[in-house]
Amino acid sequence: MIFVQTIIDFTATQGLSGPSLWLATTPETVDVDRGALVIAGVLLSLITIFIASKVGGEVCSRINLPPVLGELVGGVLIGISALSILVFPESGAQASDSLIFKLMELGTPLPPEIAESIFESQSEVIDVLSELGVIILLFEIGLESDLKELIDAGVQATIVAVVGVVAPFALGTIGLIYLFSIPTIPAVFAGAALTATSIGITAKVLAELGQLSSKEGQIIIGAAVIDDVLGIIVLAVVSSLAKTGEVQIVNIAYLIISAAVFLVGAILLGRFLKDYYVGLVNNMKTRGELLLTALVFCFALAYIANAIQLEGILGAFAAGLVLAETEKRPDLEKQIVPVSDVLVPVFFVCVGAQTNLNVLNPAVPSNREGLIVAIFLIVVAIIGKVVTGFTVFGQPGINRLAIGVGMIPRGEVGLVFAGVGSASGALSASTEAAIIMMVISTTFLAPPLLRVVFQTPEPKSEAVSSNSVNSEPK
Amino acid sequence: MIFVQTIIDFTATQGLSGPSLWLATTPETVDVDRGALVIAGVLLSLITIFIASKVGGEVCSRINLPPVLGELVGGVLIGISALSILVFPESGAQASDSLIFKLMELGTPLPPEIAESIFESQSEVIDVLSELGVIILLFEIGLESDLKELIDAGVQATIVAVVGVVAPFALGTIGLIYLFSIPTIPAVFAGAALTATSIGITAKVLAELGQLSSKEGQIIIGAAVIDDVLGIIVLAVVSSLAKTGEVQIVNIAYLIISAAVFLVGAILLGRFLKDYYVGLVNNMKTRGELLLTALVFCFALAYIANAIQLEGILGAFAAGLVLAETEKRPDLEKQIVPVSDVLVPVFFVCVGAQTNLNVLNPAVPSNREGLIVAIFLIVVAIIGKVVTGFTVFGQPGINRLAIGVGMIPRGEVGLVFAGVGSASGALSASTEAAIIMMVISTTFLAPPLLRVVFQTPEPKSEAVSSNSVNSEPK
Numbered sequence: 001m002i003f004v005q006t007i008i009d010f011t012a013t014q015g016l017s018g019p020s021l022w023l024a025t026t027p028e029t030v031d032v033d034r035g036a037l038v039i040a041g042v043l044l045s046l047i048t049i050f051i052a053s054k055v056g057g058e059v060c061s062r063i064n065l066p067p068v069l070g071e072l073v074g075g076v077l078i079g080i081s082a083l084s085i086l087v088f089p090e091s092g093a094q095a096s097d098s099l100i101f102k103l104m105e106l107g108t109p110l111p112p113e114i115a116e117s118i119f120e121s122q123s124e125v126i127d128v129l130s131e132l133g134v135i136i137l138l139f140e141i142g143l144e145s146d147l148k149e150l151i152d153a154g155v156q157a158t159i160v161a162v163v164g165v166v167a168p169f170a171l172g173t174i175g176l177i178y179l180f181s182i183p184t185i186p187a188v189f190a191g192a193a194l195t196a197t198s199i200g201i202t203a204k205v206l207a208e209l210g211q212l213s214s215k216e217g218q219i220i221i222g223a224a225v226i227d228d229v230l231g232i233i234v235l236a237v238v239s240s241l242a243k244t245g246e247v248q249i250v251n252i253a254y255l256i257i258s259a260a261v262f263l264v265g266a267i268l269l270g271r272f273l274k275d276y277y278v279g280l281v282n283n284m285k286t287r288g289e290l291l292l293t294a295l296v297f298c299f300a301l302a303y304i305a306n307a308i309q310l311e312g313i314l315g316a317f318a319a320g321l322v323l324a325e326t327e328k329r330p331d332l333e334k335q336i337v338p339v340s341d342v343l344v345p346v347f348f349v350c351v352g353a354q355t356n357l358n359v360l361n362p363a364v365p366s367n368r369e370g371l372i373v374a375i376f377l378i379v380v381a382i383i384g385k386v387v388t389g390f391t392v393f394g395q396p397g398i399n400r401l402a403i404g405v406g407m408i409p410r411g412e413v414g415l416v417f418a419g420v421g422s423a424s425g426a427l428s429a430s431t432e433a434a435i436i437m438m439v440i441s442t443t444f445l446a447p448p449l450l451r452v453v454f455q456t457p458e459p460k461s462e463a464v465s466s467n468s469v470n471s472e473p474k
Numbered sequence: 475m476i477f478v479q480t481i482i483d484f485t486a487t488q489g490l491s492g493p494s495l496w497l498a499t500t501p502e503t504v505d506v507d508r509g510a511l512v513i514a515g516v517l518l519s520l521i522t523i524f525i526a527s528k529v530g531g532e533v534c535s536r537i538n539l540p541p542v543l544g545e546l547v548g549g550v551l552i553g554i555s556a557l558s559i560l561v562f563p564e565s566g567a568q569a570s571d572s573l574i575f576k577l578m579e580l581g582t583p584l585p586p587e588i589a590e591s592i593f594e595s596q597s598e599v600i601d602v603l604s605e606l607g608v609i610i611l612l613f614e615i616g617l618e619s620d621l622k623e624l625i626d627a628g629v630q631a632t633i634v635a636v637v638g639v640v641a642p643f644a645l646g647t648i649g650l651i652y653l654f655s656i657p658t659i660p661a662v663f664a665g666a667a668l669t670a671t672s673i674g675i676t677a678k679v680l681a682e683l684g685q686l687s688s689k690e691g692q693i694i695i696g697a698a699v700i701d702d703v704l705g706i707i708v709l710a711v712v713s714s715l716a717k718t719g720e721v722q723i724v725n726i727a728y729l730i731i732s733a734a735v736f737l738v739g740a741i742l743l744g745r746f747l748k749d750y751y752v753g754l755v756n757n758m759k760t761r762g763e764l765l766l767t768a769l770v771f772c773f774a775l776a777y778i779a780n781a782i783q784l785e786g787i788l789g790a791f792a793a794g795l796v797l798a799e800t801e802k803r804p805d806l807e808k809q810i811v812p813v814s815d816v817l818v819p820v821f822f823v824c825v826g827a828q829t830n831l832n833v834l835n836p837a838v839p840s841n842r843e844g845l846i847v848a849i850f851l852i853v854v855a856i857i858g859k860v861v862t863g864f865t866v867f868g869q870p871g872i873n874r875l876a877i878g879v880g881m882i883p884r885g886e887v888g889l890v891f892a893g894v895g896s897a898s899g900a901l902s903a904s905t906e907a908a909i910i911m912m913v914i915s916t917t918f919l920a921p922p923l924l925r926v927v928f929q930t931p932e933p934k935s936e937a938v939s940s941n942s943v944n945s946e947p948k
Contacts, residue, residue, distance in 0.1 A: 035601065035605075035897065036780060038598070038602065039602060039605050039606075039780070039786065040777055040780050040781070042602055042606075043773045043774075043776055043777045043780075043786070044777060046769070046773055047770050047773050047774055047777070050766045050767075050769060050770045050773075051770060053766070054758070054760065054762075054763065054766055054767065057760040058758055058759060058760055061759045061760050062759070067760040067761070070760075121595075121598055124512070124595055124598070124599065125598065125599050125602045127509065128512065128513055128516055128599045131509075131513045132513075132516075284528070284532055285532065285535045285536070286528065286531040286532055286535050286541040286544075287541070287811070287815055288528075288811075288812070288815025288816070288819070289528065291812050291815050291816065292524045292527070292528055292815060292816070292819070293524075293528065295520070295524060295816065296521050296524045296525060299517045299520055299521050299524075300517075300521055302517055303514055303517045303518060303521070306510060306513070306514050306517070307514070312513065312517070335811075335812045335815075336812070337761075337762075337809075337812075338762070338765050338809045338810070338811075338812045338813050339812050339813055339816055341761055341762025341765050341766060341809075342762070342765065342766070342769065342813055345762070345766070423509065
C-alpha cells in the first residue's frame, strides 16, 4: 500500500511480453511497482510455506509421527537442499536462484539490480514473519504451562528435569570438545541443543499410548515443562555467550542474573498487575481487546528481553506464563491458536528451507565429520535422557526406563537452538545440520521405543493409539 | 532469526554507553546485529500500533462512534501529523525523525547509513503487514457477505446501491473537474472514494437504533452489501487506470472484462471445487487445516488479481465470497477473527499515521483549496446517498429519508481508495486528506442524523441504543 510510492522508472533492456506490453505507457519504459512486487513475492512465499507445512504435517501425521517434523521436512523439500522454491540471500542465493522469483518475472523481466533489491526485501519480510512465529510459539508454550503444575509435579519431576538437562549438556559439550576438537562455543551450543524435551511431542506420544495420567506420565510431563524453562534459560545464556564471542565469568553471571531477574521480575510484576489487566480487558468494548493487549504485553517483554541481551523468545515465554495465571487464559489460548497456526509454520518451514542437507552428503569426504557428529549427538541425546529415569526415588515398581525414554523427543526448542546458533554465526553449517538430524532422529525414534518400554500387552491399545493420532487437537 | 547472520562490523564513532560497553569484545568495535534491530523495531512499531488502535477504538466506542474511526485517529496521533512515533521513509522521514528509532538507539547509537538501512527495512515490514491486513479485511468482508442474500435483497436494494454508487461518483468527479479544475485521474479517484457505504458502520448504527430487521434496515443492508462489491470493482478499475496513467477505452474494457471474468470465474470455479475443498479439509488431521488452506486460496487469488493488473484485495474478497458458500463458513469466520484483529489495525493505524493533516491547516493559504475540496466532497457524499431513498418504488409509507441517510457512512473501502490512490501517486496529499476528512465526517454525522430521521419517539430506545453499543460483537 504505502511503499507502492517507490516507483522506479527504467528503460527495459529486454522485450516485454504479456498484457503489460500494451498497458505500458510507452513501449520502452516500465514502471516497476516495487511495493506490489514485494507483496507479490511475500504472497507466493507464504502460499509455498503453507502448502509445504500442511503436506509435510499431514504425511507425518498419517505415518504416526509428529506434524512438526513434517513441517521441517516440507521446508527442506522446498528449500535450498532440494527444489529451491524458497531460498534466502543469507545462503548466497540470488533472485535468479528462486523459483518464486522466476514465476514473478515471467511476464515482465526485471533488471538484475532491481530484482536483487526486491528479492532481499521479500526475504527480509519472511524472516521477520518467521521470527514473529517463534515469538508466538513460545508465548503459546508459556500460556499452556502452569506455574502451579510445575510446583505440584514436585521433587521427582525437578530432579528428572535437572538431570535431563545437565547430563546431555555435559556429555555432549565435553564429548564434542575432547573427541571432535570442536571449539568451546559451538560445542556449548550443540550441547545446549540436547537439553530441552519437546512438551508437545512427548504429550502427544503419551496420549497415543494412553499413559498421560499414569504416574510415569505425570512425572514425564512435569519434567518436560521444567525442562522447557531450563532449556530456554540455557538458550538465552548460550546465545548471548555466542553473541559476545567470549566465555567470561562476568558475562555468565550477568546473563544468569538478568535471566533470573527478568523471569522472576516479569512473573512477580505480572502477578501484581494481573488484576488491573483483567479489569482493563473487561472494561474494553471493541473487538480484539484480549488478544491485542496480550500481544502488546508479549511483544513488550520480548523487546525488553532483546534489549537486555537476552532472547526475545524468553520474554514471550514469560508473558505467556504470566497471562496463564489470569482468568483470561482459556479465552486467550483459544484466540492465539489461529495466529499461531498462521505464523508458527513460517518458522519451522524456514528452518527447514535454510538447512543445507548437502553438508551431510557422505559422498563428499569433508562432510563425513558432520555425519559422525550427528551420530554422536543422537547417542548422547538418548543416553542423557534415559539415565534420568534412574534418579527417581521412593517410587517402588515405577517404570524407570519409560520415564527416561519419554524424555527423549526433542522438538521446537532444539530447532530454535539450531536456528539461533546458525544465525549468530556460532554454529558451522555441518554442526547445525547435525543438530537438526538429532532432533529429527529423536523425534522419529521416541514413539516406537516408548511403545516397547511400556510393554502394552492388550491388543486394544493399538486401536487407542491410532485413534488418538486422529484425534490430535486441531 | 535468519538475517541475524548479516552482522556488520564498524568502528563506533560515538562513545558507547549502557551494558553493551562492557559486553563488547573490543571497546572500539560494535557488532550490529541487523536482524535483531529490525525485529526490535518491528516489535516496537507493532506495540505502538496496537496501543493506538485500542485507545482510539475504545474512546470512539465510548462516545458512540465506530471504533474504526478511532483506529484512524489513533494513527494520526502517533504519525507524522502529531507525535512522530511511527513515521515512514516514503513521507521523507529519516530514522532520526522516528521516536521508535530514537528509543532503539538509546543504548547504542548507530552510524547514520546503517540506521537508515534498518529504518527502511523495519518500515517495509510494517508496510507489508499493513498490506496483509487489508487483504485479510477484504477476505473477512467477503466471508461475511452472502451471494444469496445479495440476490434476495432484490431489486430495491440493487437500485439503491447502483444509484448510490453512480450519483456521488458522477457528482463528485464532474464537480471536481469543472468547479476545481482537478485533473481527470485524481477527480475519478476522489469520486470513486465517495461510492462505497461501510457495511460495518451501517449495520452497527442500525443495531443501535433497533432498526436492523425493519424494511428500511433490510434494504439498507442489502444495498450496502451490493455497494461494497460495486465499490471494489470501481476501486480495481480506477486504481488500474491510475497505474497505467491514461484513460483509454481499451484499458477500461480490459479492466472491466478482466474484473468481471476474474470475479465470476473465481466464484464459478469455487462452486465447482468447493466440495473437493471441504473433503480435503475434512480429511486433514493436523492443526490449522481450515485456516491455512483458506489463506492459501485467499493469497493465491490475491496474487492472481495482482498479476492481471487488478488489486490483490479483489482476489481476497472473491476468495471470501467463495468460501462463504461452503459449510466451513462458520468455523472459518471464527478462526479468521483473531488473525484479522491482529493485522487489520496495522492497516488503519498506518493509513492514519501516514496522513499529513498539516495539508489541511487553514492558516497556510495554499492549504485552503484542500479544505474547500473536503467540504465539497462531504456535501456530495451526503446528497449522493440521500437521493437513493427516493428511488425506492412500490413501498408505500416507507421512510425514504432513513434509507438514504443509512447509506451515508463511508468506511474501510473509502480509506482503501485514499491509501491506494496516494500510493499509486494519483492523489495529491491534499486530495487524499480531503477524502479522509470526508470518511471521518460521514462516519461522525451518520449516527446522529439517523437518529433524527428515524424519529424514535419512545424514550426506552435510548437505553437500547447505549446497550447495543456495549454489546458490539467482540
